[in-house]
Amino acid sequence: METLEQIKAQIEAAVPGARLEIIPNDSPSAQRSLLVAAENGLAVAKFLRDDPELHLDYCSNATGVDWPEAELTEKIKVKKVVDGVEKEAEEVKKTVRPAYLEAVYHLYSMAKKHGPIILRLRTENRVEKNHLPSLTPVWRSCEFQEREIFDLYGIVFDGHPDLRRILMWDGFKDFPMRRDYVAPDDYEYEPTPHDDVLEKAKQHRAQEVKS
Amino acid sequence: MDEGLKNELQKQGVFTTTLEDIYNWGRKNSVWPLQFGLACCAIEMIATSMARYDLARFGAEVFRPSPRQADLMIVAGTVTKKMAPQVVRLYNQMPEPKYVIAMGACAISGGPFKQGYNVLKGIDRYIPVDVHIPGCPPRPEALLHAFMTLQQKIADQQLTGVNRPRHLQVDAPSEFTVPKFGEHDLEPSSNPAVWQAPALVR
Numbered sequence: 001m002e003t004l005e006q007i008k009a010q011i012e013a014a015v016p017g018a019r020l021e022i023i024p025n026d027s028p029s030a031q032r033s034l035l036v037a038a039e040n041g042l043a044v045a046k047f048l049r050d051d052p053e054l055h056l057d058y059c060s061n062a063t064g065v066d067w068p069e070a071e072l073t074e075k076i077k078v079k080k081v082v083d084g085v086e087k088e089a090e091e092v093k094k095t096v097r098p099a100y101l102e103a104v105y106h107l108y109s110m111a112k113k114h115g116p117i118i119l120r121l122r123t124e125n126r127v128e129k130n131h132l133p134s135l136t137p138v139w140r141s142c143e144f145q146e147r148e149i150f151d152l153y154g155i156v157f158d159g160h161p162d163l164r165r166i167l168m169w170d171g172f173k174d175f176p177m178r179r180d181y182v183a184p185d186d187y188e189y190e191p192t193p194h195d196d197v198l199e200k201a202k203q204h205r206a207q208e209v210k211s
Numbered sequence: 212m213d214e215g216l217k218n219e220l221q222k223q224g225v226f227t228t229t230l231e232d233i234y235n236w237g238r239k240n241s242v243w244p245l246q247f248g249l250a251c252c253a254i255e256m257i258a259t260s261m262a263r264y265d266l267a268r269f270g271a272e273v274f275r276p277s278p279r280q281a282d283l284m285i286v287a288g289t290v291t292k293k294m295a296p297q298v299v300r301l302y303n304q305m306p307e308p309k310y311v312i313a314m315g316a317c318a319i320s321g322g323p324f325k326q327g328y329n330v331l332k333g334i335d336r337y338i339p340v341d342v343h344i345p346g347c348p349p350r351p352e353a354l355l356h357a358f359m360t361l362q363q364k365i366a367d368q369q370l371t372g373v374n375r376p377r378h379l380q381v382d383a384p385s386e387f388t389v390p391k392f393g394e395h396d397l398e399p400s401s402n403p404a405v406w407q408a409p410a411l412v413r
Contacts, residue, residue: 167329169293169392176328183328184396188408197326 001114004032007054014051015043023120033104033118041121041133042159048107048117049138056107056117059139062146064153066126066178069099099126101155105135105142123155126178134160152177231370238282239270239365242310242358245281245301246274250288252315252348259351269358278304283361285354286340289317289324290331292397296389302338303386307378310365312357313340316347323347336401338387 002010008020019037036044048056071094078091101123108115123130134157136142146157147166154175157163165172174181185200193201217227248256260266260274275281278301290298302311313334316322321332334340341364342357349357368376377383387405390397401407 167293171392171394173394181328183326184400186332186396186400188332 001054001112004034004117007117008034010051010054011044011047014047015040018044020044031116031118033120035120035122038121038123038132041119041135042138045105045119045135045138048119053112054117055109055112056115057139058108058110058115059105059135059141060108060116061104061106062135062142062149063104064149064155064177065102065104066153067097067100067102068126068179070097071095072097100124101126101130101153103132103146103149103155103157105139107139126154130154131156131158133158134163136160151175154178234370235366235368238308239362241270242283242361242365243273243275243281244271244283244285245278245305246276247284247301248287249290249294249298250315250317252287252318255348255351256285256287256314256354259354264351264355266355266358269355269362271358278302279306281305282308283310283312284338285312285314286318286334287314289322290334291329292331293329293392295331295334295337295397296391298334299337299387299389303389307385308376309378309385310341310361311338312342312344312354312361314344314354314357315349316345319343319345331397333406336406337390338402339405 004022008022011020012018018040020040021035023033023035025032048054074093074095075090076093077088080087080089103121105119105121106115107117107119121132123132132155134142134146136146136157137159143161144166146160147163149155150157150160150163151165151167152175164170168176176183187197187200187204190197190201212227212229220227248254258264260272266272271283278284282305284302284305286298302309311334313319317324317330318334319340321327321330324330325332331337335343342360344353344357346353370379377385384404388399388402390399390402392398
């Protein structure tokens with residue numbers, strides 16, 4: 001299979017105006033992925049499936065990621081003039097990355113026996129602009145997995161044939177896999193609490209002492 | 212009846228018993244479980260009912276497909292919050308006298324999913340449980356032991372007096388609140404008549 005750069009060039013040639021970006025991966029797997037703008041999502045997906053060379057006919061996995069608002073720090077070298085002498089100094093640049101939700105698709109080719117190609121689609125934010133195009137019309141296997149993403153992360157997939165909650169009940173209001181989800185407080189005693197449970201246990205202990 | 216006299220009569224070929232004993236003996240040896248499973252524990256329950264472990268030896272071979280014909284509910288597996296109302300409703304549909312065995316870590320406490328968002332932290336929050344079995348999943352021997360424990364419990368029940376079982380008390384409830392799907396959790400999150408958070412003594 002071609003490299004990701006070649007595939008990116010192919011998509012750009014086939015889908016005019018497609019905005020693509022290669023997301024690097026620092027982990028040992030070094031599995032890079034392709035960030036696709038939401039408005040091109042469906043066209044890019046159709047190209048990847050129908051192109052005779054790539055022929056990515058199988059979407060093995062679709063999942064969601066919640067990226068909360070984060071402050072990114074970056075060290076940049078700045079030239080400064082101090083007492084008439086030019087010096088290189090390091091400056092810390094802080095940028096605020098707005099919060100967004102992401103849907104990640106892992107694509108394989110059964111016919112060509114290659115893959116995976118990883119697609120990422122990002123929403124604009126986490127509240128009302130949380131729409132993405134559904135890839136279910138391209139890969140049937142996305143149907144339940146997109147429903148699961150809708151259920152647990154709250155991404156609305158436009159063009160999905162049957163977008164309902166799949167794990168939680170219909171009247172449920174929260175999105176349990178989001179990082180700011182607070183589970184209902186039905187804590188009960190545990191003999192060896194740790195991590196989050198330890199925090200909860202301490203809170204309950206403090207309340208007990210008060211009352 | 213005096214134990215010594217009973218033995219003496221037995222030697223003469225006269226067998227005596229009490230109505231209570233014979234009634235409980237009959238009941239404990241024909242407990243019919245409800246045929247339903249929720250997760251992997253159900254596989255162990257099936258194994259228990261098959262030839263190798265043979266639950267039929269204890270008079271419980273007929274797994275009933277209808278709650279109307281069942282005496283025992285074996286809650287075998289993870290009870291999700293989405294499934295909990297159905298489990299309680301099945302329990303309510305069973306006629307008295309009825310018993311519950313909570314089988315496995317999930318059914319008694321939520322088990323490995325206890326910190327999850329969609330798993331009930333023990334079915335005893337909504338229905339009265341007679342025997343709890345720990346294990347993930349419990350071996351068929353453990354289920355047999357639980358079953359024998361339940362049989363002992365049935366055999367020890369008194370038909371009269373304050374401690375008589377629920378099905379012989381007119382005012383005792385035989386149905387329990389079916390929880391409703393709320394916006395954030397099941398409502399109510401537990402039935403206080405059945406379950407209260409254990410009080411800690413420090």
